[in-house]
Structure formats: structure tokens, C-alpha cells
Amino acid sequence: MERMKRIPEPMLEIADLSVRFAGKQVLESVNLDLYPGELVMAIGPSGSGKTTLLRAVNRLNEAYPHCNTRGQVRIRLADRWWDIYAPSTPLAELRLRVGMVFQHPNPLPFSIYKNVALPLRISLGMNPKETLLRVQRALEAVQLWSEVKDRLHDSALTLSGGQQQRLCLARVLALEPALLLLDEPTASLDFKATRHIEALFQTLKQRYPILAVTHNPGQMRRLADRVMVLQDGRCVAAMSRPEIEDPEHSRRVMEAFF
Numbered sequence: 001m002e003r004m005k006r007i008p009e010p011m012l013e014i015a016d017l018s019v020r021f022a023g024k025q026v027l028e029s030v031n032l033d034l035y036p037g038e039l040v041m042a043i044g045p046s047g048s049g050k051t052t053l054l055r056a057v058n059r060l061n062e063a064y065p066h067c068n069t070r071g072q073v074r075i076r077l078a079d080r081w082w083d084i085y086a087p088s089t090p091l092a093e094l095r096l097r098v099g100m101v102f103q104h105p106n107p108l109p110f111s112i113y114k115n116v117a118l119p120l121r122i123s124l125g126m127n128p129k130e131t132l133l134r135v136q137r138a139l140e141a142v143q144l145w146s147e148v149k150d151r152l153h154d155s156a157l158t159l160s161g162g163q164q165q166r167l168c169l170a171r172v173l174a175l176e177p178a179l180l181l182l183d184e185p186t187a188s189l190d191f192k193a194t195r196h197i198e199a200l201f202q203t204l205k206q207r208y209p210i211l212a213v214t215h216n217p218g219q220m221r222r223l224a225d226r227v228m229v230l231q232d233g234r235c236v237a238a239m240s241r242p243e244i245e246d247p248e249h250s251r252r253v254m255e256a257f258f
């Protein structure tokens with residue numbers, strides 16, 4: 001008897017997603033499935049809707065009263081599907097499971113330690129000993145520990161832009177999310193830190209799938225398993241890994257849409 005081929009189930013399903021701000025169409029009928037072990041990158045010209053797409057996954061666009069979202073976004077957590085836009089979905093819990101790193105670092109006006117520790121204490125109810133261990137592990141993962149271990153109680157706002165970005169990533173990783181959303185996560189990092197964080201993403205995607213936005217074609221080639229190209233809010237092209245690796249093909253796609 002022919003063996004049945006196992007079709008992997010996605011972790012995230014975005015179906016026919018449209019977003020308007022004050023009547024202006026910003027995303028139109030976007031579809032995307034994200035599978036375990038994948039790092040998918042959204043690219044496109046400035047204003048094409050990349051950040052809006054990421055923000056739609058954890059319902060951050062709703063912070064704007066004139067925002068209207070249609071379509072479906074579903075996430076699979078512990079083998080159960082959650083409809084992200086269903087009124088019954090527990091939003092706070094969802095946002096803990098869907099970690100997002102923003103384009104501009106957004107540390108809280110507290111100490112370096114508290115920035116990572118507070119969500120663990122408040123949201124996960126961790127005890128101080130567990131918290132300390134988790135904070136250290138997260139800061140080591142983003143290669144910040146050696147730079148801050150002697151000044152953990154200084155304000156996070158005294159860190160450089162690149163250090164703040166790594167701190168914000170550590171804060172998200174410490175919560176051990178199910179899915180990562182990254183909006184140009186290396187934009188404020190130097191070459192060495194960028195390469196380290198890129199290597200970290202390659203490891204992390206085995207644990208949780210990643211949907212990322214980048215403006216950097218080199219980073220796209222180094223990291224992306226698949227690429228979606230957005231233009232004026234629509235998905236106008238897609239590239240698989242072999243197409244991304246083919247310099248002629250990816251050059252043609254970039255030239256066509258940028």
C-alpha cells in the first residue's frame with residue numbers, strides 16, 4: 001500500500017487580510033501560511049504595508065480607532081487553532097505567545113534587568129530565582145550579557161541604540177513565544193551584532209517560526225526560506241529558497257518592484 005504523505009500543518013494562517021486606515025486601503029487580500037521551522041520575509045518599498053502586516057498578527061493596528069481589519073488570522077498554539085480576531089480570544093495571552101520586535105527599540109523606562117524581568121514576574125508569575133536565570137539566558141542569547149552584567153540596575157535608556165534593540169529582543173525571547181514577528185530587527189545594529197543576531201534567528205526558527213520585515217537584500221538572501229513582496233498593500237510576488245539563491249531571479253524581482 002502506498003504510504004500516505006504527511007502534509008505539515010501551518011502555525012499561522014493569514015487569509016484574505018485587508019486593512020484600512022481612515023478609509024485608505026493599506027493591505028488588500030493578503031494570504032500567507034507560515035510553517036514550523038520557517039523564516040519568511042516580507043519585503044517591498046516604503047509604505048507598502050509590511051509593518052501593518054506584522055501588526056495585524058497580534059492585533060496592534062487596533063490601537064488606532066480609525067482602523068478596519070477584514071479577513072482571517074489564525075494561529076496554532078499547543079495543537080489548538082485560535083482565531084486572532086474572534087472577540088473571545090484572550091488578547092493579553094495571545095500577545096505573550098506572539099513576540100514582536102519593533103523597528104525602533106522601545107525599552108521601558110526602568111532598569112536593564114527590569115525590562116526583561118518584569119513581564120516574567122507579572123505575566124508568567126515566575127519566582128525571583130527562576131527570573132534571574134531566564135533573564136541571564138535571554139541576555140546571553142542576544143550577546144548583551146557581558147556588556148551589561150555589571151550595570152543591570154542602570155536605566156535601559158542609558159544603553160546605545162543597538163544595545164536597546166538587543167534588549168528588546170531579549171525581552172521577547174525570555175517569554176519563549178510560539179511565533180516571532182520581527183520588524184527590521186537589525187536596523188540599529190553594527191555589522192558584528194547583525195551577523196550574530198542573524199545566526200541566532202537561524203537557530204530560533206527551529207523553535208518558533210519567524211515572520212520578518214527587512215529592507216536589506218543581503219539579509220533576505222542570508223536568512224529567508226521564502227519571501228513575499230508587497231507593493232501598495234498587495235502581495236505582488238513570492239520567492240522560494242532556490243529563487244532567492246538565484247542572483248539573476250532575485251535581481252529581476254527586486255528591479256521589478258523597487
Ligand SMILES: Nc1ncnc2c1ncn2[C@@H]1O[C@H](COP(=O)(O)OP(=O)(O)OP(=O)(O)O)[C@@H](O)[C@H]1O
Binds near residue numbers: 045052
Ligand atoms: N495608524 C495609521 N494611520 C493612518 N495610516 C497609517 C497608519 N499606519 C500606517 N499607515 C499607512 O499605511 C501605509 C503602510 O504603512 P506601513 O508602516 O505598513 O508600511 P511599511 O511597508 O512598513 O513602510 P516602511 O518600509 O517605510 O517601514 C502607509 O501609507 C502609512 O502611512
